[in-house]
Amino acid sequence: MKYKIEKNTVQETLILPLYSRKLCTELYPNLYRDETAVRLIDQIDYDFSEAEKNSRSLMQRFGTLEVAMRQNDLAFEVRDYLKSHPNAAVVNLGCGLDSTGRSCDNGSCKIYNLDFPDVIALRQQLLPAGEREQNIPCDLKDPAWFDKIDASGGAVFFASGVFYYFLTEQVRELVQGMADAFPGGVLVFDAANRTAVQMITKTWLRTAKIKDVGAYFAVSDAKSELSPWDSRLQASSRGYMMGYNDLKDPSVSGFFRFLARVGDGMMKMQIVKIRFGGKL
Template sequence: MEKIKIEKGTVQETLLIPLYGRKYAMDLYPDLFMDHDCQALFDRIDFTVPDNMKGMLGNIGCIMGATRQYDMASACRAYLKAHPNACVVNLGCGLDTTFRQVDNGKAKGYNLDFPDTIAIRNELLGTREREFNIACDLNDISWFDQIDFRPEDGIVFFASGVFYYFKMTDVEKLFAAMAEHFPGGKLVFDATKKKGLKSMLKTWLKGFEMKDINVYFSVDDVHTLKEWSGHISSAVSNPYLTGYRPLDKRYGFITNIVFRYLDRSKMCQIIELKFD
């Protein structure tokens, strides 16, 4: 099969960077990160690995990206144990295949992103039974009507590396609307503190030459999120790197020191919101 060429500086490249990070982590630790869809996808494309993804900093970023997906999948599986017929909604999905990893044969999966991203996703990944790709702007909540939500079945949303790029007021409006419209649901997403946004901008976005992108949303006190809506019943911050399973000694002494610092300082955190 002829490989698909991905040009530098295109939308396709920005989507493949986090995907490559997960592939690289799986190559290093196949017993910890099993994303076979990711591996199959990279067998079909011609992709030049950015210099920033090489060396120790790149290794840390790849492990963090793969760990984030593991965290999201863990939260979804836990929800599906109690709600096996639930909707699993990937907000800002890119080329993420988490639903395929957690699919229990009963749940319905929804992948949401901008139209150009969904077009690429349709080309490279397609859809499967009980899985749907929806082209939309997350801030235009008309997408709510495209989710076959039944309160008795439940719904779990997750967003990986998405809300950083939203204005705080937009996130508040979206969360409040979701909490009201999807009672009994759960939302899982990653966040950093305000101090962490500067580091994120300097280390990752500028490093990958994404100069026109800025970051806005941060969470210093997770309890303030409950104040956004009377329909948010709980808001919990879990450690990003150690909250869903312990660190692995194979990462290396220095890397694990960095990871423990990021968790203790809440520079990296996984937040779970429950809706009444």
């Protein structure tokens, strides 16, 4: 029995990133593996013909490499935090159908997947919560979800492709609220500079008829721009294409390595890590 997904629905917006993660697994097997994505795509009844056609283009393939690197980098940071906080809460903000939390499971952490109610409803069908795992329906901008996280053993939060669609003020309020609620915790997410964010959001902004692109969250220098938000914040960043991996793998062409350097350099594509000062 396959789970049917219709075109032009919210659910469709979730399975296209899932398809990208499956494609990454096939194109860059030495760099990235997401067996959950491969399995879920097989369980979904959806016309993937357009996605398959697009996947042959050079830029689409580079896009899937971006997806692979971003997920790998965030998973690296989660696992790094768990080394010193083995019983921590691992919190996927805007989870969609991503299973990064589960892939980082050390056997003792607590895993939380947060997203809008309709997203969580689909997730419950395709990725029901396992042991020590909760799928929580919420609006990330409403701090009511803070109370649902057991951070007694520490907390590491990660967001993939989420904050580009937040206003800068919304990200600031969320981060300050998290610093209050989760001292000693860490938040990691991908970000880019204003030029890159305009490229990332242009289709969405046009659909939403939003004119003030400048109000949306973008980062050039995480340390100097984000740390001043609050004295308890320590912000740092690494390029997300080559900051964690030199991409010297046979599956990655020299041209793609060049594009990766441009992404990290001119576009400031980065993984931002914010530590919340204080002890749990």
